[in-house]
Amino acid sequence: MKTLNPVESQRWVAGMMPLAAVDPLSGADSLGVPTVYWERPLEREAAAGWGEAAVVEATDSAQVPAVMAALGALELRWLGAPPADMPGPWFGGLRFGATGLPDAGWASHGVARWTLPEVLVWRTASGVAVAAFAPEGRGGEDAVRSRLERVRTRFAEGYRHARGGAVELSSKSSRPEFEARVERALEAIASGQLQKVVLARAVDVEGPAAFEVVDVLARLREQNPRCATFLFRVPDGTCFLGATPETLCRVDGRVLETEALAGTASPQQADGLRGVDKEVREHEAVVRYILATLRSLVSDVHADAEPRLLTLKNVVHLRTGIRAELKEGVSAAQVVGALHPTPAVGGTPRERALSFLVEHEGLDRGWYAGPVGWMGPGRAHLMVALRSARVRGARARLFVGCGIVAGSIAEAEWRETEMKSLAVLRALGGVDVGRQ
Numbered sequence: 001m002k003t004l005n006p007v008e009s010q011r012w013v014a015g016m017m018p019l020a021a022v023d024p025l026s027g028a029d030s031l032g033v034p035t036v037y038w039e040r041p042l043e044r045e046a047a048a049g050w051g052e053a054a055v056v057e058a059t060d061s062a063q064v065p066a067v068m069a070a071l072g073a074l075e076l077r078w079l080g081a082p083p084a085d086m087p088g089p090w091f092g093g094l095r096f097g098a099t100g101l102p103d104a105g106w107a108s109h110g111v112a113r114w115t116l117p118e119v120l121v122w123r124t125a126s127g128v129a130v131a132a133f134a135p136e137g138r139g140g141e142d143a144v145r146s147r148l149e150r151v152r153t154r155f156a157e158g159y160r161h162a163r164g165g166a167v168e169l170s171s172k173s174s175r176p177e178f179e180a181r182v183e184r185a186l187e188a189i190a191s192g193q194l195q196k197v198v199l200a201r202a203v204d205v206e207g208p209a210a211f212e213v214v215d216v217l218a219r220l221r222e223q224n225p226r227c228a229t230f231l232f233r234v235p236d237g238t239c240f241l242g243a244t245p246e247t248l249c250r251v252d253g254r255v256l257e258t259e260a261l262a263g264t265a266s267p268q269q270a271d272g273l274r275g276v277d278k279e280v281r282e283h284e285a286v287v288r289y290i291l292a293t294l295r296s297l298v299s300d301v302h303a304d305a306e307p308r309l310l311t312l313k314n315v316v317h318l319r320t321g322i323r324a325e326l327k328e329g330v331s332a333a334q335v336v337g338a339l340h341p342t343p344a345v346g347g348t349p350r351e352r353a354l355s356f357l358v359e360h361e362g363l364d365r366g367w368y369a370g371p372v373g374w375m376g377p378g379r380a381h382l383m384v385a386l387r388s389a390r391v392r393g394a395r396a397r398l399f400v401g402c403g404i405v406a407g408s409i410a411e412a413e414w415r416e417t418e419m420k421s422l423a424v425l426r427a428l429g430g431v432d433v434g435r436q
């Protein structure tokens with residue numbers, strides 16, 4: 001495990017103040033592209049962080065539990081009363097898992113990477129607030145005050161709409177290769193080795209000039225109000241961003257919320273979705289897994305009796321909401337460790353499906369389909385990083401996947417991943433997506 005900007009025993013001083021602003025993203029005009037961004041428009045939850053007061057990284061997967069535990073050990077001394085509704089203050093995520101084909105483009109995001117920003121601006125119940133963080137010790141309080149002041153005097157007051165017109169994107173992805181992988185998965189299912197496996201593919205996109213990340217975020221949140229729009233930018237400029245509909249877990253004290261999100265149709269076919277046997281089986285595999293996995297961690301659990309439809313701009317999903325009470329002492333980090341990866345992004349049986357992916361998917365998912373979000377004392381929200389892309393300069397690598405079960409048809413699965421790619425493609429600015 002690596003802690004950047006380490007301080008003796010991880011002690012921090014923090015301060016906060018209200019800000020005359022309506023939109024955390026509007027700070028990008030004076031402070032530049034945020035280091036981290038998080039917004040769930042329908043919940044009126046939004047947060048943007050700039051700078052890195054501290055970063056905790058895992059360089060191999062064995063370190064992930066220690067990293068997650070380190071986040072919980074953060075000691076913050078507030079100058080004045082602590083805010084009640086601040087998300088974070090740690091923002092970050094984890095890789096999906098092992099890969100058979102490492103991609104150097106993911107190196108700087110690491111196996112796990114969590115950032116305590118120098119300044120965090122978030123939407124409160126009554127407006128917008130800013131917090132600043134600095135290491136405890138000589139000059140710490142002054143650093144907090146001057147960071148708050150710098151933000152207060154420079155923060156734009158309006159709403160940050162997306163700017164710029166459509167740009168032409170070129171994109172590349174191999175359909176025959178993906179369909180051959182689906183056939184291979186169907187063979188493994190027919191032989192009884194697997195019941196379900198979620199296969200993903202990459203779409204490589206290039207724009208005419210470097211992508212304007214703030215405009216991409218502005219479009220993602222405007223076009224996907226039911227999703228969480230997120231950004232995690234590392235110092236070499238590589239960004240991982242997207243707008244995902246799937247919560248892995250939200251923890252507030254002992255209250256846990258999670259969901260099964262699996263089974264997909266186009267908006268035109270939404271009405272029949274609950275009657276499509278293949279989609280229902282795909283969905284039920286996820287519900288069963290979550291309930292079985294939570295059993296040892298919760299004292300009381302309640303799942304919706306029937307899946308409902310979650311209607312997004314380009315696709316409709318089956319969703320079963322699950323709420324539970326955590327047993328005394330169970331942390332959000334333990335819940336993440338137990339649940340991820342669910343069969344919504346891995347498969348069943350879990351270990352065999354994951355080995356199948358390492359061997360046959362031919363892709364380094366990196367942070368795609370991994371847990372991303374925020375963690376703080378007693379509270380956390382982790383989403384599954386779907387409908388996402390790694391963006392650097394004028395190039396982006398999008399990731400899309402779909403669940404394969406007995407009865408899946410390769411061509412239909414290809415179309416499903418095409419629909420899923422639209423959320424990010426549109427946000428990157430492409431209306432005419434020229435295929436190569």
Ligand SMILES: C=C(O[C@@H]1C=C(C(=O)O)C=C[C@H]1O)C(=O)O
Nearest residue numbers: 262263264344386400401402403
């Ligand atoms: C894997 C993805 O989505 C997942 C797979 C789904 C499915 O196969 O029906 C639906 C929602 C997600 O759980 C993706 O968007 O890349």
